[in-house]
Amino acid sequence: MAFDKKPLLRAVLGYFGRCSTRARLRWGRILGWLTPRLLRSRAYVVRVNLERCFPDLSTADRDALMQRHFHLLAQSFVDRGLCWFGTRERILDTVTLHGEHHLQTLLDQGRRILLFAPHFIALDAAATRLTLLVKESATLYTRQSDADVDEIVRLGRGRFNQVHLVSRHDGVRGLIRHLRKGIPVYYLPDMDFGRQGSAFIPFFGIPAATLLSAAQIAGTWDAVVLPIISRLDPDTGRYSVHIGPLVENFPGNDIPETATARLNALIEAEVRQDPAQYYWVHRRFKTRPEGEKGFY
Structure with missing residues (x-):
């Protein structure tokens, strides 16, 4: 008989909330x-990313940066309990919005909006807080391999107002359907999804496979x-x-x-303002130009 993990996960995250x-x-x-000691493969990815992006730092400084990164990463995991099970009042008290007038003005104008959200540690807290402000939104969603985890994540991310979770298998076409209706799209721009739809764009001076979707969507759908x-x-x-201000004359x-x-x-x-806050556990430079040796 398979072990049902859902009650345990709910109990743990509920406690954190x-x-x-x-x-x-x-x-x-x-x-x-504990995390870098237990997840050594992820610690290796972080170490490689920091070596590539911050070659001028000493090894000791990069190690300290990595440890702070894992502290922030672990705290963000704990705080998913707050985002997915905590009270509305406590979330409002813990997650502060700045510049919401930039968003509200565009909503009042009926503009189509790409909420351009790079992979910072606080990404989930930001998404939850924005759903308390925006009545309806859409974002891409990658189905979790574990069905119990998948249900908890989906319910957690959609608990406030109406959030359309578009399967990543549907690609940007699913997001565009909502964008055309004037529904703001929470768009995560900076993961390596391979060559298809991407170009090698410099990131910390390193060619990084980067989706061109944001520029294409903004140009095509105003x-x-x-x-x-x-x-x-x-x-x-x-x-x-x-929040904001908007990127001027984009893509022009x-x-x-x-x-x-x-x-x-x-x-x-x-990222340079506080490097530990970025999601370095992702293999951002996984896809390399033809003939170039892999980093990881």
Whole structure:
């Protein structure tokens, strides 16, 4: 008889959603210490990414950066309990929005909006907080391999207002259907999905397989691109989500590759402000140009 993990997962995440801030932070510290030691393959990916993107840092500085990254990563996992099971009032108190007028103005104007959300640690907290502001939104969703986990994630991400979770198998066409209706799209631009639909665009000076979709969608459907930059303070457990202003004249007359390079430069500038906040466990440079040896 198969073990039903769902009640246990709900119990753990539910506890994280109800426990005190002090307990949340304590669990974040514990898991942050354990994670790189238990998930050595992910620690290796982080180490390679930091070596490639920050070659001027000493080994000791990169190790310290990696440890802080895993602390933030673990805290964000703990806080999925808060986002998916915590009260509305506590989420509002923990996750602060800045610049929401940029979004509200565009909503009032009836503009088509791409909420451009790079992979920062606080991504899930930002998404949850935005669903409390936006009555209807859409985003791509990758089905989890475990059905129990998949159900919890889907219900958690769609618990406030109406959130359309578009299967990644449907690609951007599924998102465009909602965008054309004026529904804001929460768009994650910076993962390596291989060569199809991508171009090698510099990121920290390294050619990185980058989807051209944001530039193509904005140009074709007259959509504006509104950056969503999120960060976590590990000392207080509070999140800051900064909205906009929109990327001016995008894509303008630029070809998709040039326009996408503008977006990668925007992401890089934000990452450099606090590098540990970025999602370095992702193999961002997995796909390499023909003939180039792999990084990982």
